[in-house]
Amino acid sequence: MIICQVIGHVWATKKEETLSGLKLMVVKEVETNKTDGDTFVAADVVGAGVGERVLVVxxxxxxxxxxxxxxxIDSAIVGIIDTLEVDRELKKLSEKQVK
Amino acid sequence: MIICQVIGHVWATKKEETLSGLKLMVVKEVETNKTDGDTFVAADVVGAGVGERVLVVxxxxxxxxxxxxxxxIDSAIVGIIDTLEVDRELKKLSEKQVK
Amino acid sequence: MIICQVIGHVWATKKEETLSGLKLMVVKEVETNKTDGDTFVAADVVGAGVGERVLVVxxxxxxxxxxxxxxxIDSAIVGIIDTLEVDRELKKLSEKQVK
Amino acid sequence: MIICQVIGHVWATKKEETLSGLKLMVVKEVETNKTDGDTFVAADVVGAGVGERVLVVxxxxxxxxxxxxxxxIDSAIVGIIDTLEVDRELKKLSEKQVK
Amino acid sequence: MIICQVIGHVWATKKEETLSGLKLMVVKEVETNKTDGDTFVAADVVGAGVGERVLVVxxxxxxxxxxxxxxxIDSAIVGIIDTLEVDRELKKLSEKQVK
Structure with a gap:
């Protein structure tokens, strides 16, 4: 699962029929170490809103x-994050292990 | 699902038989944060045309x-995008969260 | 399987029901050659603790x-690493093979 | 499907038994926007030759x-490309959309 | 399938029970065009040794x-490479096609 933030919506009138009625949201990967996180579209099953941090499978x-x-569907929002508790020291330490 | 733009067609006479009759289109990832989006081939099931923005699974x-x-087939166009509504402020904000 | 270090926890009250009761941990890829390893969330099935190096599928x-x-769930911790024995000479050698 | 060029062969005497009799070819991704395309191995089911551009799943x-x-097998050549027709203007345009 | 070199072993006492008895090896991607190949862990089914070049699925x-x-298990060594025959001219040519 990756950690994303919901940043928008997408609408498609002409679509494969199994997509009918699904809420499709634009999400952006956060807590990544790339220069910038990927932006893509995920179906929402937990009632996420724009601005919330979510778990995406x-x-x-x-x-x-x-x-x-x-x-x-190949991407879905499966949880809304309440708390993310990361040991920043370990995070940096493991950065040093990477060569 | 990723957001792509249809940029062309591809034809193959010699091909695995299950591909017969499929419309194969060249798509390019947009709304990504890489220097440049990937270009690849997807089967079209929604009647997409060159130039349109589409959802690809x-x-x-x-x-x-x-x-x-x-x-x-490992890639398919499943929707033609009418509207893409992205909160640009949030987009930038989440860029700052990325380190 | 990739080699990660456990760096934290994540909590989500609103979530897809099959996630109930699972221990979700934040992991970071180590022993990679990227500038910095990816950070993501994995379900733990072996009782891993923060700071441990683990195998993730x-x-x-x-x-x-x-x-x-x-x-x-699309990511799971399946082993806690006791020993990682890597031939550093070979590691460098194979780096030279890469062009 | 990605667009590759066949650049060689690979032989393995000791191999998992289901691989016996398969033609394994070295392919390289082209029409990508990375600095250089990936090189990997795919099983050929369409009789592709070295130098040909192919579709790989x-x-x-x-x-x-x-x-x-x-x-x-996790990679296969499924078509030999006759014609690849890409709108270069659109290609550049979508590059500009990417930020 | 990607081309890797075996560079080490990994041991885990606490692990998911289906992993018992498997030989887990550390492999590194070679013949790639990234600055440096990825390092990860694969189960060996063909009796590969440290230093050998292998095919990994x-x-x-x-x-x-x-x-x-x-x-x-999501990664396995399925063949030991005897010969890798790559047309270096084509390899460079396809590099030029990449923009």
Whole structure:
């Protein structure tokens, strides 16, 4: 699961029929170490709002999150983060281990 | 799902037989934060045209979008984007969170 | 499997129901050659603690590690590393092979 | 599907038994926007030759292309490209959209 | 399949039970075009030794290579490379095609 922030919505009238009725949100990866996180689209199953930090799953797991295997979804928001507790010292330490 | 723009077509006479009759389009990732988006090939199931912005799914989900599991496709266009509404402030904010 | 270090915890009250009761930990990739390893969230099935180096699996394999296929998890901690024995000469040698 | 060029062959005497009899080719990603495309190994099911541009599928889809699910293959050449028609203006335009 | 070199071993006493008895090796991607190849852990099914160049599969295919689907493995060594024959001219040519 990756840590993202919800930054918007996307609408598509012409779409594969299994996508009908799904709430599609634009999310952006945060807490990553790339210059900038990826931006992509995920189906929401937990009622997330713009601005919230969320947990996002990908691939076949996203279909499991939506409860049916024949759906054309490969990314889903599965949790709204209350607290993220990271040991910043360890974070830096492990940065040093990386060569 | 990632956000792409359709930029062309590809033709292959010699191909795995399950690909027969599929419309294969060249797409390019947009709304990404890489220096430049990836270019790849996706099967179209929604009648997308060159120039349109589309939603693209990957992996086993692409086979679900095409409605059969034994097809040699790992990328599919599943929606044509009407509106993409992104909070640019949040986008920048989350960029600052990234270190 | 990738080599990570556990660096924290994450809590989410509103979440997809299959995630209830799972211990979700923040992990960071180490022993990678990127400028800095990725940070993401994995379900723990081996009782790992913050600071430990662990083996992490992704995708459909993470669901296998949790013993059920309908769970909304795409990353799991499956082992706590006792010893990591790497031939540093070979490591450098293979770096030279890369062009 | 990604666009690759066949650049060589690989031979392995000691191998997992499901790989016996497969033609394994070295391919290199082209039409990408990275500094340089990835080089990897794919099983060929369409009779591709060194120098040809091909379509390559990955993951579980590669096993579908080979027609059996229990094979130890995660990458397969599924088409030989005759024509690749890309709107270079659009390509550049979408590059500008990327920030 | 990617081309790697075996560079070490990893031991884990506390691990998910399906990993018992597996030989886990540290491998490093070679013949890539990144500044440096990734280092990760793969289960060995062909008796590879440290220093050898091997073929590595990922994802659900790794479980196929191990012959059972319920195993917590997402990366497996499936062949020991005897000969790798790459057309270096083509390799450079395709580098020029990449923009």
């Amino acid at each position: 990908s691939g076949s797991t996203a279909r499991r999150a939506l409860g049916k295997d024949d759906i054309a | 990957s992996g086993s989900t692409a086979r679900r979008a095409l409605g059969k599991d034994d097809i040699a | 992704s995708g459909s394999t993470a669901r296998r590690a949790l013993g059920k296929d309908d769970i909304a | 990955s993951g579980s889809t590669a096993r579908r292309a080979l027609g059996k699910d229990d094979i130890a | 990922s994802g659900s295919t790794a479980r196929r290579a191990l012959g059972k689907d319920d195993i917590a």
